[in-house]
Amino acid sequence: MVTTAPTRLSDRLSRPSAAARGVRDTRGYRVFTAVNVLVLVLVMAVTLYPFVNILAQSFSSEGFITAGQVNLVPRGFNVxxxxxxxxxxxxxxxxxxxxxxxxxxxxxxxxxxxxxxxxxxxxxxxxxxxxxxxxxxxxxxxxxxxxxxxxxxxxxxxxxxxxxxxxxxxxxxxxxxxxxxxxxxxxxxxxxxxxxxxxxxxxxxxxxxxxxxxxxxxxxxxxxxxxxxxxxxxxxxxxxxxxxxxxxxxxxxxxxxxxxxxxxxxxxxxxxxxxxxxxxxxxxxxxxxxxxxxxxxxxxxxxxxxxxxxxx
Structure with missing residues (x-):
């Protein structure tokens, strides 16, 4: 018992507590994480869209730009x-x-x-x-x-x-x-x-x-x-x-x-x-x-x- 007690104690200390596991596994926490990730992705997309669009237009041909057909990918690659x-x-x-x-x-x-x-x-x-x-x-x-x-x-x-x-x-x-x-x-x-x-x-x-x-x-x-x-x-x-x-x-x-x-x-x-x-x-x-x-x-x-x- 004397030799195994430290091992058992270390095992208990190395495992996350039940409260911690419960916080991570609750439905509300999973919903919050999903919503948080979705909002951040949307913010990133809104922020990056103008830059990607400008970059795509800079490498596109005049006909596609004039027709408004350039969005996120260059059309008619041109340098x-x-x-x-x-x-x-x-x-x-x-x-x-x-x-x-x-x-x-x-x-x-x-x-x-x-x-x-x-x-x-x-x-x-x-x-x-x-x-x-x-x-x-x-x-x-x-x-x-x-x-x-x-x-x-x-x-x-x-x-x-x-x-x-x-x-x-x-x-x-x-x-x-x-x-x-x-x-x-x-x-x-x-x-x-x-x-x-x-x-x-x-x-x-x-x-x-x-x-x-x-x-x-x-x-x-x-x-x-x-x-x-x-x-x-x-x-x-x-x-x-x-x-x-x-x-x-x-x-x-x-x-x-x-x-x-x-x-x-x-x-x-x-x-x-x-x-x-x-x-x-x-x-x-x-x-x-x-x-x-x-x-x-x-x-x-x-x-x-x-x-x-x-x-x-």
């Missing part, structure tokens, strides 16, 4: 428009501009947001409530379109990268999420760092930031997607086409400011094909880098936002 758009030097110039604007703007935004959030997360900071109030105030009120344009023009930022990078360098929502995250970090870590002789800046760089990888990766994703998709600041503050980001290039195509003939090509048939799906092709080429980047950062997304939003 002529891809070849024509990729041969356009202005498209690649604007694409390069978008890459530069996004990288520089995200880097500046992360530095400013991180340092600002870390400062206002300290309850002993004098004027902390005032700084938080000023930040929150800007979420609801701004100077307006004309004053902003006059300000950018007066500062000499027009037709420069700074007109896109600086006005939206800090997102108040991202700032508040990072502030909440820093407030939840154990104070004992910074106290130990202070005892070891680290000042505020070295504590931030050596202690706080290495523990904040999840929220930092999430904020990088937020800022990068925002700057990549932004088109209105460039449309407002840029006068030269060679300075446009690719989103303005796309906007001009959609609005009809740029016609199919502006991207070259030979023959009426080629121009008809280009005009039919040039918008879909440009959308696919524009969104591709973000789609490729997202899987590498997605694992930090939920944990980063939750850690910054839930009070410990």
């Amino acid at each position: 002529e428009t891809y070849q024509t758009v990729m041969a356009d030097r202005m498209f690649w110039r604007n694409y390069q501009n978008t890459l530069v604007y996004t990288v520089v703007a995200t880097a500046i935004a992360m530095v400013l947001t991180t340092t600002f959030a870390y400062a206002i997360s300290k309850r002993h900071l004098r004027g902390r409530s005032l700084f938080i109030g000023i930040a929150v105030f800007t979420m609801f009120f701004n100077g307006g379109l004309i004053p902003n344009y006059v300000l950018i023009n007066t500062l000499g930022f027009k037709n420069t990268i700074w007109a896109i990078v600086l006005p939206n360098a800090i997102s108040v929502f991202n700032l508040l999420v990072m502030k909440a995250f820093f407030e939840n970090l154990p104070a004992e870590l910074e106290e130990a760092a202070a005892i070891d002789g680290l000042d505020t800046y070295r504590t931030l760089l050596r202690i706080v930031l290495p523990l904040s990888k999840a929220v930092i990766a999430t904020m990088i994703l937020f800022y990068a997607v925002s700057f990549w998709n932004s088109w209105f600041p460039a449309f407002l503050y840029m006068d030269r086409a060679e300075l446009y980001p690719v989103t303005v290039y796309l906007r001009n195509l959609i609005a009809g400011a740029t016609t199919a003939t502006s991207v070259g090509g030979g023959g009426a048939d080629a121009m008809t094909q280009v005009a039919a799906n040039i918008q879909s092709v440009t959308m696919v080429l524009t969104v591709l880098p973000i789609v490729c980047l997202y899987p590498f950062i997605q694992k930090y997304f939920v944990s980063g936002v939750m850690l910054g939003a839930v009070k410990g």
Whole structure:
């Protein structure tokens, strides 16, 4: 009996409890699971349908697109428009501009947001409530379109990268999420760092930031997607086409400011094909880098936002 008792106890501990088995096996739980899966599948289908449809149109022939026969599968497979758009030097110039604007703007935004959030997360900071109030105030009120344009023009930022990078360098929502995250970090870590002789800046760089990888990766994703998709600041503050980001290039195509003939090509048939799906092709080429980047950062997304939003 002495030798078999531990075995029997381990067997009982390894088996799930009757209550747990009952919860999984109840009819209500099975119905809830089925409904939950069905709803999620429907949401996924509704979300993916526009992207799949655009992708299908980008590889379809003009006749099928005009007849409205392209749904989820390409009809009359055709890559002529891809070849024509990729041969356009202005498209690649604007694409390069978008890459530069996004990288520089995200880097500046992360530095400013991180340092600002870390400062206002300290309850002993004098004027902390005032700084938080000023930040929150800007979420609801701004100077307006004309004053902003006059300000950018007066500062000499027009037709420069700074007109896109600086006005939206800090997102108040991202700032508040990072502030909440820093407030939840154990104070004992910074106290130990202070005892070891680290000042505020070295504590931030050596202690706080290495523990904040999840929220930092999430904020990088937020800022990068925002700057990549932004088109209105460039449309407002840029006068030269060679300075446009690719989103303005796309906007001009959609609005009809740029016609199919502006991207070259030979023959009426080629121009008809280009005009039919040039918008879909440009959308696919524009969104591709973000789609490729997202899987590498997605694992930090939920944990980063939750850690910054839930009070410990």
